[in-house]
Amino acid sequence: MNEVLVFNRVSFSYEEDKLILQDCSFTVKKGEFVSIIGPSGCGKSTIFRLLTGLEKQYRGAIQLMEKVGYMPQRDLLFPWRTVAENASLALECTGVKPKKAKENALRYLELFGLADYCNKYPKNLSGGMRQRVSFVRTFLTGAPVLLLDEPFSALDAITKIKMQEWLYTQCVNWKKTILFITHDVEEALFLSDRIMVMTERGTGIAHEFIVPLPRQRMREDLQRTEVLRLKYEILQMLYQRVAL
Numbered sequence: 432m433n434e435v436l437v438f439n440r441v442s443f444s445y446e447e448d449k450l451i452l453q454d455c456s457f458t459v460k461k462g463e464f465v466s467i468i469g470p471s472g473c474g475k476s477t478i479f480r481l482l483t484g485l486e487k488q489y490r491g492a493i494q495l496m497e498k499v500g501y502m503p504q505r506d507l508l509f510p511w512r513t514v515a516e517n518a519s520l521a522l523e524c525t526g527v528k529p530k531k532a533k534e535n536a537l538r539y540l541e542l543f544g545l546a547d548y549c550n551k552y553p554k555n556l557s558g559g560m561r562q563r564v565s566f567v568r569t570f571l572t573g574a575p576v577l578l579l580d581e582p583f584s585a586l587d588a589i590t591k592i593k594m595q596e597w598l599y600t601q602c603v604n605w606k607k608t609i610l611f612i613t614h615d616v617e618e619a620l621f622l623s624d625r626i627m628v629m630t631e632r633g634t635g636i637a638h639e640f641i642v643p644l645p646r647q648r649m650r651e652d653l654q655r656t657e658v659l660r661l662k663y664e665i666l667q668m669l670y671q672r673v674a675l
């Protein structure tokens with residue numbers, strides 16, 4: 432598999448004397464679903480800020496072989512635009528005329544199971560729906576690599592499970608490369624081919640694990656002994672680092 436994203440010994444700090452990443456290295460290959468998991472403040476979102484060029488003053492090398500689309504933690508939908516108008520925004524930003532962009536967005540909203548909501552406003556949608564619209568908007572950037580920053584963290588437990596299954600199906604269908612930030616070990620195990628663990632600020636990726644499941648998987652697979660073993664190994668790693 433080809434590498435589409437390379438972080439090579441990247442060091443970064445927002446302020447002097449407070450290193451966020453030191454010699455952080457990892458790669459993501461085409462078509463992979465990779466999760467980054469780690470305690471609050473360890474620098475996960477900073478990796479996305481570096482990848483999207485929001486932060487530029489770093490040491491080391493960052494290589495992006497393909498265009499990336501970024502979905503932030505909060506959905507950031509515009510309340511005055513309908514679902515279709517929100518979804519078409521990415522296309523409009525690339526210079527596509529609003530009418531054409533909306534037609535295109537409508538086609539994808541249908542494919543993503545949102546056909547009945549095209550003319551509704553964000554305030555009329557549930558949290559899960561809003562995240563789906565936000566995902567479609569990111570998807571419509573046309574980027575082959577998607578950076579998803581804790582997209583489901585604000586959802587209730589059941590909606591979260593449904594959204595994970597929805598995202599899983601979309602990933603299988605559309606064959607995107609995904610880098611996904613989460614705090615939820617089970618979510619990472621269900622969705623990922625590989626999990627990268629950050630244990631504290633200033634270190635970068637401390638451990639990497641291949642998820643011992645085939646790409647075609649079901650939620651019940653999370654109960655397999657080898658998956659449970661990995662879950663507890665990761666939890667223990669994180670637990671030791673979190674001070675209350």
Ligand SMILES: Nc1ncnc2c1ncn2[C@@H]1O[C@H](COP(=O)(O)OP(=O)(O)OP(=O)(O)O)[C@@H](O)[C@H]1O
Nearest residue numbers: 445446451469470471472473474475476477478632
């Ligand atoms: N613009 C900024 N200026 C100064 N410090 C910042 C800035 N953004 C983040 N930080 C600090 O950098 C560290 C890493 O932040 P980052 O958002 O990458 O963490 P995170 O692992 O994504 O956390 P969380 O899981 O809570 O979202 C934190 O200590 C944070 O306070």
